[in-house]
Amino acid sequence: MFVLSPLIAALALATATTAAPPTPSNPSNTTTPATTNTSAPTYCVPRAVTPAEQSEIFAAFVQEFYVVRNVANAFKLYIVADYIQHNPYEPPNGAAGSVEYLTPIFSNLSIGVEVLHQGFGGGIGWVHSRIDNIYPYPRPVAIADIFEFTDSCVKEHWDVTQELPADATNPLALF
Ligand SMILES: *[C@@H]1O[C@H](CO)[C@@H](O)[C@H](O)[C@H]1NC(C)=O
Ligand SMILES: *[C@@H]1O[C@H](CO)[C@@H](O)[C@H](O)[C@H]1NC(C)=O
Ligand SMILES: *[C@@H]1O[C@H](CO)[C@@H](O)[C@H](O)[C@H]1NC(C)=O
Numbered sequence: 698m699f700v701l702s703p704l705i706a707a708l709a710l711a712t713a714t715t716a717a718p719p720t721p722s723n724p725s726n727t728t729t730p731a732t733t734n735t736s737a738p739t740y741c742v743p744r745a746v747t748p749a750e751q752s753e754i755f756a757a758f759v760q761e762f763y764v765v766r767n768v769a770n771a772f773k774l775y776i777v778a779d780y781i782q783h784n785p786y787e788p789p790n791g792a793a794g795s796v797e798y799l800t801p802i803f804s805n806l807s808i809g810v811e812v813l814h815q816g817f818g819g820g821i822g823w824v825h826s827r828i829d830n831i832y833p834y835p836r837p838v839a840i841a842d843i844f845e846f847t848d849s850c851v852k853e854h855w856d857v858t859q860e861l862p863a864d865a866t867n868p869l870a871l872f
Contacts, residue, residue: 740778740792741850748820751846755822756815758844758851763812763826766803772796775851782854802831813872820846827872836861839871 746754754775762771772780772792780792788794802808809829816823821843828838838860845853861871 738778740773740780741775743777743848743850743852746849751820751849752817752822754849755817755844755846755851759812759815759822759824762803763810763824766810768799768803769796777847777850777852780852780854784854784856822846822851834860836863837871 758771758775761767761774765771772795776792776795778792779790780795781790782795783789787798803810808831809827811827811829812824813827814825823844824840824842826840826842828834828840831838838858841857843855844851859871865871
């Protein structure tokens, strides 16, 4: 469209006025209007970092994901595009599928999300959290999430989930 428009303008000019010769289109002029850089990365692109920086990045991810609950931003900043994950209900491959799956959950403030413990070491971060009012569980749920890094980004995820049993005999069950 942008390549053709000077030619169309030139043709319109040629039919409207016979006095002025049409401006020749310059095929070597490849100037295009400023647009969104569609090849710019949408998700985290790994760069070499120290273990201490990796630990700080993980803490920032936990804050954005579980506390701020901005799933799209957390994934964009900290997770690779070809994220692999093993939760049985989320799509297995690709950050975009997990963002689509998780956004309605984390943006729903009727669902409680509380980080109880977290840690990082050897390129792996983990979070132990309590989730309340999440379908299909009527009782509180404990989740252990495990995130493996590649350089500065999360690349893979596993989680283990347990609902508080209705007949728990331990008053300290799960939490
Ligand atoms: C290319 O076309 C643009 C838009 O018409 C114009 O602003 C620019 O000066 C042209 N550049 C050259 C090198 O012809
Ligand atoms: C677009 O993004 C890619 C990937 O980050 C980058 O290599 C390229 O220089 C960018 N192009 C422009 C015009 O900004
Ligand atoms: C938010 O979560 C609550 C509790 O699980 C659920 O009843 C409600 O339908 C959810 N709201 C939306 C918009 O999904």
